[in-house]
Amino acid sequence: MAEKTKRSITIAATPRQVMDVIADYAAYPQWVAAAKSVEVLEVGPSGRARQVRFVLDAGMVKDTYVLEFDWAADGRSVSWELVSGEIQKAQSGSYTLEPLPDGSTMVTYELTVDLTIPMIGLFTRKAEKAITDTALKELKKRVEG
Template sequence: MADQTESSVVIDSAPGTVLDVIADFERYPQWAGAVKEATVLEEQADGRAARVQFTLDAGAVRDTYSLDYTWDFADDSTGQLSWQLGESGVMRTMDGSYRLASSGTGTKVTYTLAIDLRIPMLGMLRRKAEKTIIDTALTELKKRAEQR
């Protein structure tokens, strides 16, 4: 991904627990504030989501979009989940990833994101929006995974 924003957090939960939270897309509306609905549209042969449709309401940005997922994880649940934008009314690009790595007794999660909207936006404002999205997502993921 070119021109992306990245941030990390350490979550006091095992990689398997964090991965389970990330992979449970249909529960995102319960803990990810801007996600109002999430539906798995396609699954891979192993049962993991291949395409997911989201309905987002982040105040100024409202959209229904789909993401196509690629899973690359070891048996210990460390690895990477990547996605690319499938369809969207507002975005041209929404590519990103979660990288999970063991960190002491917890998990270091690194989130990368690159967004390009159909409406013009200064690069500085776009990066600030990406940073806000990432920081919010990591905070919400941390809270959810540590409650398990």
């Protein structure tokens, strides 16, 4: 599997406010451009989604996949692993939220994707970087908007 792509952004909100937006999967089609539908399949003991099905259409890349989430008890991180996918054979990722002294939050997004179709590593890393950059910008806009 490829190296993790890691990106960060500062959002003018508390970690709880940021995590509430991250955890609201039903709302993703309203603010995540590529998300055509998002369905929570299973809720965990914390009340947060445990398994979620995503239908994405990012132009040339279309996929339906299920992720399983693990929520940190302190509410400052969530990680996930791929359960099933059409064009992905593996995906792992996480959001980590760090409160800053000014009341804002540093959000770090890590992502690794392994596709079923052969792809040169350089292109995979570029795609991961584009995905993480877009995700963080869309998250910032949603939380601060």
